[in-house]
Amino acid sequence: MSTTHDAERELPRRQLPFWVALALSLATVGPTLAMSGNGQGLIGTVGKALPLVFVIGLVGVALVGYSFVRLTQHLNHAGSSYALVGGTVGPRAGFFSGFAMLGAYVGFSIGTLALTSAFTNAFIAQLQNGDDDPYQLPWLVPVLVGAVISFLLAGRDIQLLAKVLLAIEGIGIIAMVVLVLVIFGKGGADTTGIDFSAFTLSDGVDSSAVISGVVAAFLSWAGFEACASMGEETDNPRRNIPRALAGTLVLTGVLFVVVMFAQIIGFGTDETGLAAFQGSGNTLGDLGSSYIGQWFSLIIIFTATVAAFGCHMATAATSGRMIYAFARDGFGPSALAHIHLKTGGPRRATWLVVGVALVVVVLCAAANWPDMGTGNDAIDTYFLFAVAGSVCLMVCYLMVELAAAWFIGHEKFQAVHGGRGRAAGIVLPLVGAVVIVVVLWYNVKDAAEWSAAPLLGLYWVALGLLIALAASGIARRVGAALVTELELSPTVDGHGNRDQAASSS
Numbered sequence: 001m002s003t004t005h006d007a008e009r010e011l012p013r014r015q016l017p018f019w020v021a022l023a024l025s026l027a028t029v030g031p032t033l034a035m036s037g038n039g040q041g042l043i044g045t046v047g048k049a050l051p052l053v054f055v056i057g058l059v060g061v062a063l064v065g066y067s068f069v070r071l072t073q074h075l076n077h078a079g080s081s082y083a084l085v086g087g088t089v090g091p092r093a094g095f096f097s098g099f100a101m102l103g104a105y106v107g108f109s110i111g112t113l114a115l116t117s118a119f120t121n122a123f124i125a126q127l128q129n130g131d132d133d134p135y136q137l138p139w140l141v142p143v144l145v146g147a148v149i150s151f152l153l154a155g156r157d158i159q160l161l162a163k164v165l166l167a168i169e170g171i172g173i174i175a176m177v178v179l180v181l182v183i184f185g186k187g188g189a190d191t192t193g194i195d196f197s198a199f200t201l202s203d204g205v206d207s208s209a210v211i212s213g214v215v216a217a218f219l220s221w222a223g224f225e226a227c228a229s230m231g232e233e234t235d236n237p238r239r240n241i242p243r244a245l246a247g248t249l250v251l252t253g254v255l256f257v258v259v260m261f262a263q264i265i266g267f268g269t270d271e272t273g274l275a276a277f278q279g280s281g282n283t284l285g286d287l288g289s290s291y292i293g294q295w296f297s298l299i300i301i302f303t304a305t306v307a308a309f310g311c312h313m314a315t316a317a318t319s320g321r322m323i324y325a326f327a328r329d330g331f332g333p334s335a336l337a338h339i340h341l342k343t344g345g346p347r348r349a350t351w352l353v354v355g356v357a358l359v360v361v362v363l364c365a366a367a368n369w370p371d372m373g374t375g376n377d378a379i380d381t382y383f384l385f386a387v388a389g390s391v392c393l394m395v396c397y398l399m400v401e402l403a404a405a406w407f408i409g410h411e412k413f414q415a416v417h418g419g420r421g422r423a424a425g426i427v428l429p430l431v432g433a434v435v436i437v438v439v440l441w442y443n444v445k446d447a448a449e450w451s452a453a454p455l456l457g458l459y460w461v462a463l464g465l466l467i468a469l470a471a472s473g474i475a476r477r478v479g480a481a482l483v484t485e486l487e488l489s490p491t492v493d494g495h496g497n498r499d500q501a502a503s504s505s
Contacts, residue, residue, distance in 0.1 A: 023166035025224050025248040030112070030311035032172030034220035035259045036284045036304040037115065041383065042216050043278040045209040048198045048269040051261040053210055055199065057217020058253045060439065061224065063432030064397045065249045067404035068225050069242040070425055074407075085399045088407040092468045095331070097399035098322060099464030100392045103457070105319040107389025108222060110357045111382040112312040113150075114364075117142035118378035119305035122281045126301055129294055139378045140365050147358040150313055154320070154350040168310050172303040173255065179284065179300070180262040182291050189268030198264050212442040215454075218397075219390040220256055223315065224248045263287060281376070316357065320350030330477035360385075370451070384453050391443065391457025394436050401433040 039050055046053055071084045086094015120142040128134035188194045201207055225245060266287045267273040267280075280286045282301050289297035324346035327336035340347040364370065364381050372380040408425030444454045467474075 022244040022247055023169075025244055026166065026169050026251070029221060029223045029248065029252055030307045030314075031169060031252055031255060032176065032284070032300075032304045032307040033112070033115070033311055035176060035256065035263070036119075036282045036300070037379075037382075038216050038220045039260060039263065039283060040278050040280060042213045043274050045206075046213045047203060047205050047274060048195065048264055049201060049205045049210055050213075050264055051198045051257060052200065053213040054217045054220070054257050054260045056210065057214045057221065058257060060214060060432065060435045061218060061221045062249060062253065063428055063435065064401060065224065065245055067400050067429045067432065068245050070404050070408060070429075071400070072241045072245065085403040088403045089399075093399060093403070095474070096464050096468040097396050097403075098326065099467065100396040100399070100461050102319060102322045102326070103460035103464070104222065104389040104393035104396060105315045105322065106353060106356060107385040107392065107457075109312055109315040109319055109353055110360050111385035111389065112308050112315065113143055113146055113357045114139075114361050114378045114381035114385075116146050116305060116308040116312060118376055118382065119282065119301065119308050121378075122285065123298065123301045123305055125281075126285065126289075126294070126298055129289075140362065143358070143361050143365075143378075146309055146312065147354060149309075150316060150354045151351060153313060154316065154347055154354060164310070168303065168306050171299075172307050175288075175296070175300050175303055176255065176259050176284065179288055179291065179296070180259055183262045183266040183287065186291060188265035189270075189273055192265065192269045192273065194265050195269040198261060198269060208442060211439060214439045215387065215390050215394070215443045217256075218394055218439070219386055221249075221252060222390060222393050223311070223318070224252065266291065281379075312357070316350055316353040317345075319353040320346050323349040323352060331471075331474050370453075372453075384456070387453035388457040388460070391440065391454045392460055394440055395457075395461045398433055398436045398440075401429040401436065404429040405433075 042050055042053060068084070071088070084094075085097040117137075117139045121136045121139065124136060125131075125134040184194070197203075201210065263277065263283050264273075267277040267283075276286075277283060282304055284304065285297045285301040288300040323332060323336055324338075326332045327334060327349070336346070336349045336352065338346065338348050361381060365377065368377070370380050370384045372383045374380050374383065405426045408422060408429075444458060447455050449455075
């Protein structure tokens with residue numbers, strides 16, 4: 001077990017500027033990846049109303065983002081939501097929240113490693129444009145190569161990783177903007193043009209299907225809060241972490257809604273266009289080829305491939321920081337509560353996540369599982385773990401919403417900070433909590449098989465709840481560590497008492 005003294009000795013160095021936190025969140029979201037591969041699975045249920053799904057999703061994730069911003073103005077910790085909830089509601093709630101988020105990020109790390117392989121083969125196929133039977137690599141080959149690179153980069157300075165990921169996403173965002181402008185300039189598909197009915201429930205689209213589809217929107221924004229796990233490593237975290245959170249949401253929020261609308265009208269909102277959208281292996285790449293040329297399609301697909309791998313690295317890095325936080329506070333092997341002297345980050349814990357991702361993907365390939373109906377083993381693996389991870393993440397978001405409402409509404413907080421923003425600080429998180437509960441219900445109520453992706457996420461969450469309730473000793477140790485390690489403005493602890501925890505700020 002890691003002692004309090006060890007925790008203080010092993011704290012990360014506070015050295016990272018604002019842009020590094022922003023870059024990690026952007027890379028974890030993976031805009032190019034999200035827009036290339038997260039819409040196809042919804043066309044069959046929501047049709048051309050896909051942009052409406054993303055508008056609703058933006059509202060929901062903005063409510064979650066508001067809670068993260070309010071909380072990170074007062075608390076910063078390597079455990080992200082684990083600490084945000086634990087430092088407000090209480091240690092068991094914090095443990096449960098962190099366990100859910102860990103499941104989400106590990107799931108994303110597994111899924112995006114597989115998706116990197118799928119996009120690699122899509123790029124290879126595009127190089128053989130016109131060939132009815134293009135050569136494709138065995139899909140585990142890119143997975144193995146990616147895992148080796150990820151192992152090597154996990155031992156490097158986080159600022160180097162952030163620079164690479166920010167450059168990747170910068171190219172992808174520029175390419176998406178260019179494509180959107182061209183699609184709008186040409187008036188969309190010849191058959192349907194610019195069709196604003198995509199933002200409505202027209203043509204018999206079921207409202208329940210739209211609500212159920214919002215989980216894919218949350219999947220697209222998943223990771224916007226990744227920078228919260230770097231609160232102990234970021235310079236002036238009470239200012240820079242909220243700024244990074246808000247900046248990520250504003251940038252990706254506008255981008256995602258506009259790009260998804262452009263893609264819908266680019267393919268066409270009629271039956272033929274929607275079928276083409278649904279069957280696309282990389283929607284941005286296909287549209288780039290149709291509206292600009294093959295050379296642009298190659299740029300888009302290459303960028304999406306590297307973005308998928310960047311998302312794998314970013315989620316592995318974030319998962320590693322959370323495993324480090326758990327181990328440092330007494331849950332997990334003490335060997336994982338280790339900071340590498342040269343890099344200043346938890347390299348061992350990150351290596352563990354990459355190793356788990358590789359093993360799981362190899363086992364899925366060996367068992368020829370899962371079958372998600374896409375016809376591509378790598379994409380099937382991605383969707384399974386991405387959806388399961390999204391369910392875990394939404395449960396975590398639910399806990400953060402409740403924590404924010406409790407924290408801001410507490411009388412001790414009001415005594416210290418006054419009544420500024422009290423009503424909004426209570427109402428908006430509670431509204432967000434309702435939105436999350438509704439979306440979760442619509443995603444799990446019709447799951448028929450025990451191995452359905454949403455249920456896999458719930459199994460992980462249930463395991464976390466069981467541990468939180470049964471392991472009272474761990475909960476007490478975690479609570480004691482939070483009081484010592486969290487950087488708190490004078491506020492309240494999990495028992496409603498004013499906390500004057502030592503801080504260097």
